[in-house]
Structure formats: structure tokens, C-alpha cells
Amino acid sequence: MTAPEPDLVTRIVRYVEDFPGTHLRELARQLGVSEALAGYHLDHLVHGRLLRSETQGGYRRLYPASTRGPTTRREKSHLALLRQRVPLRIVLILLERGSASHTDLGQALGLSKGAVTYQLHKLMEADLVRASSKGVGFELADRAGVERLLRRWKPTPDPVERFAELWENFYAHGRKR
């Protein structure tokens, strides 16, 4: 194996440190390089213990080798879920409001009851959200933990999410007219 280009290696390491839990395809897309080239450099970095990789849900997810990255399985699964736009929006609404009912979330997100139920189920299974202690609605299971997670790591923009957002914005704007 020839030595990897230092500039691209630095960019890869910085990207994974900024967005831990990202996967190979997303990394390659964001850095504007081919998957093959990114994978080649990643092999060097993982072999050199500068990065870690784990297979989660069929994706090869990348994390910094240092403790700056998410270290617990819970943090990693939370981060993976928060890379999806709708779960992230629900979490942000609950962060802002403290708690919200099923109806409030549906109105805020422009989703049907079934869609909100589906997303809440995912978030409750991941232990991010729970039924509100006030008896009505939902709240974050670990508010401080979520704040810490979001302050340290920014969820990466996902192209499928961007595609979905494009259509949802199109219909939202179309209905306003």
C-alpha cells in the first residue's frame, strides 16, 4: 500500500471527529471523493488506529479513535437515529418545549397521526423519548444527555433526508398558496 495523501487524510479525520457515526458513502459524498478512494484511506486510518469502524444496521459507521467520539452504545444509537431529519425535529421540539402532545407534534411537523406514532415509537424504543411525567404527551428521557450529544456532534445531512425534505417543502409551500 502506498502512503495516503496527507491533505485528504486530515480532512477525513476532521470530518469523522465532527460527525461521528457517519458512514463511508456519506463521508465520500461530503468530501467530494469516490467511495473507493475514501475506503482506501479509511483502511489506512483504521489500521493505524486513528479511526474506529463499526457495522451498525448494515452500514459501516466511523468514529474517532479518541474519546471525543461517542463511546457508549447508547450514544452511538442515539446519534444514528438523530441523523434522520424527523426524529431530530421531534427531539428539538421537545428540547424547546419540555414536553409536547401527539397532536402538537403532528401540527408542528405537518405529519399525520400515524406518521407521528411511528416516529415516536422509534424514539421510545431507542430510549430517547418517554411518556411525560406530567401525564400528558411526551418528553425527552434524558434531556441533559441529548443536549450534550447535540452540542458536541452535529448530525450529518443525509441525501435521502434532503430528497424527502425537498418534496415536503414543495407540498408545504404549494398548499400555502
Place this chain on the structure above:
Amino acid sequence: MVHLTEVASGFLLLSGVVSLALAVVSFVAYRRSRHSALAFVIAAFLVFTAKSFLVGYSIYSGFIEHETLEFLDAVGDMATVLLFALPLLAPRGRQAQ
């Protein structure tokens, strides 16, 4: 020498492939968000895919008669556009999931 009908057929088949890929991406997005408008987007891309493959192959092979083919092409385009437009026309909160 390449005939224009063969080129047209090729473009239509390619449109069908791209449309199918977009239908798959829409499906993945729908599974994540369960946003009802995306169900219509999936359906629109699938109809366009089917129409493109059918018309594209028929232009090349001639297995559907020309007038019928034009009719199917027009119906396919109309169905595609209507499916894209339906979420705009349906009242909020009453769309099928």
C-alpha cells in the same frame, strides 16, 4: 446508421431506469418519515417508470400499434402529473397513509 426511433427508445428506457431509482429513494424516505405525500411521489415515479419502459420498448419493437402507443403515453404522463399534484389538492390531514 442509428435511427432516431432507436435513440428515442434508448432515452425512454433510460428515463425509466432513472425514474425507478427515484422511486426507490422515495420509498426509503417514506419508510423513514411516513410522510403521506411521499407515497404519491413513489406512485408517480412508478407509473412514469412503467410508461417509459412500455413506450420505449414498443417504439423499438413495434409490438403496440402507433395510435394506441400515443394514447398510452399520454395517459401515463397524465397519471404521473396527477399523482404529483394530488397531495397539493387533497385537504390537509385527510390523505391516505
